[in-house]
Amino acid sequence: MDKTLSRQRAGTLLAHVRVELAFIRGLVGINLASAMEYRATFLTQIFGMFLNNGIYFVFWYLFFDRFGTVQGYNLEEVYLLFAIVAMGFGLAYTLAGNTGWRLATIIAQGRLDYYLALPRNLLAHVLFSHMVVSAIGDFFFGIMAFFFAGRFHPAEIVLFVVSCVLSGCVIVGYGLIVGSAAFFFGGAQQMSMQAANALVSFALYPNTLFSGFARLLLYTLIPAIFIGGIPVDIVLGRDGRLLAGLAAAAAISLGMGTWLFYAGLRRYESGSAINVM
Secondary structure, eight states: OHHHHHHHHHHHHHHHHHHHHHHHHHHHHHHHHHHTTSHHHHHHHHHHHHHHHHHHHHHHHHHHHHHOOBTTBOHHHHHHHHHHHHHHHHHHHHHOTTSTHHHHHHHHTTTHHHHHTSSSOHHHHHHHTOOOTHHHHHHHHHHHHHHHHTOOOHHHHHHHHHHHHHHHHHHHHHHHHHHHGGGTSTTHHHHHHHHHHHHHHHHTSOGGGOOHHHHHHHHTTSOGGGGTHHHHHHHHHTOHHHHHHHHHHHHHHHHHHHHHHHHHHTTOOOOSOOOOO
């Protein structure tokens, strides 16, 4: 009897997960179709971000051409770092574009009313109902940077892809945390934007440059090492234990973000914004 009940519960849970994944896939498809309606703008945003990232790429090339190595990092390892951070960011904001400062803005302006009025998973609906088009440029730049890194062993390719996905999860979780701050105090939009920028900015530097309190900060308050330095070490060392640690960090980040969002939701005050968007 217990086994039958457990199987029924597992089947119900699996069916629910399938429905939610189908809903998210539908949201992403609608976002993409909407963005591509204006093809010139769509392509310009992608190319613009690709070009912006390329400037940093050239900077590091000139830097390492002159100085050789920095704290054990060479040019190929920095390319790998760029590849992981760019792809992780690209995945996060292409799929879940309402994380971070956009979430803070939605909360502060009372625009959660629209989502609360619909019979869908609230958090999933909020996160996946917007796509940052320029993030697609980050994603493709990450692919290009990986080719420059020259890591073509099958194990390294698999670890790279998995690390990018987990890096993206950390970014979304962190964005949830800083975005949900808008439930608790005003002005969170600017703070969440600065926090998101700091996360990516610190992640793009070799983690060997940081020590002491700064390194502790990048493991905790601004978890930049989990979207840059640690994934690089995973790919270079083909380290399964580090990968498990990164997966745990991603789960903790998403878990904390989800908990904070729903805890803050109890404090939410309607903005009288119930409408069809």
